[in-house]
Amino acid sequence: MKTIALIIALVVTSIFGYSQEQTETFSVTVKVANPLNDNGHVLIGLHTADTFMKGKGILNAKSKVTDGQVSVTFENVAPGNYAIMVLHDENDNDRMDFEANGMPKESYGMSNNPMLYGPPTFADAQFELTESKEIVIRF
Template sequence: MKTIAVLVAMLLGSLMFGQTDNPGSITVSVPNISSDQGEILFALYSEDTFLKRKPNFAGKSLVENGQASVKFENVPVGTYAIIVLHDKNSNGKMDFDTAGIPEENYGTSGNSMIYGPPSWGDSKFDFDGSEKSIEIRF
């Protein structure tokens, strides 16, 4: 009887923890793009890489009928933030005017409307390893 109880406990433990270790996917969509020119750049960051290094995952999409989306596959469980940029001239970076104000639209997973660079606290979300959809508006 003791052996059966131990086996059941091990099975339940492996089921509970096994599900959270599986990577999942995050689909990100932008529904309100003002023009079809250029492309939309998507970047998924962890806290250690947020605005400091290359993103953990990156993707891009053309704009079709004012919308764009990308799907990040095999994303491990964790806390992340997403930044999306409408790269109108397809130069791979955000362009600024002489006063330092962005000339291209951007948004974050927190959908916060702030002046200045995005913050980790306003943009972060927890990902449990399942399927997740996030809509980001410019």
């Protein structure tokens, strides 16, 4: 009898422990409002403060511009603070190209669409994910 009670207690404890480990996840849909042309691809990255401006994001997508529009959805994203970075990689070399003076040759944008005169910071682009969102990026 004690063995059956112990087994039931362990099963119930395991179920409650497992249910608390699962957190609700959300989707983030990114739309690019105004690509200049249909050349190349648009690279989209979902970033945390640790990955922002340091390479690839925690989730990444590559999409063709179709009829002047781009839309990508990141699924199963845990709640938290994130930023979106977008690059229109017109020559398909998977990186941003720069002029001799250091200015970008290709269009780019980020969440919150900040107007900057220098390198962006995570604080400029961050948003809190507490529900599924649609974010529109303008170049």
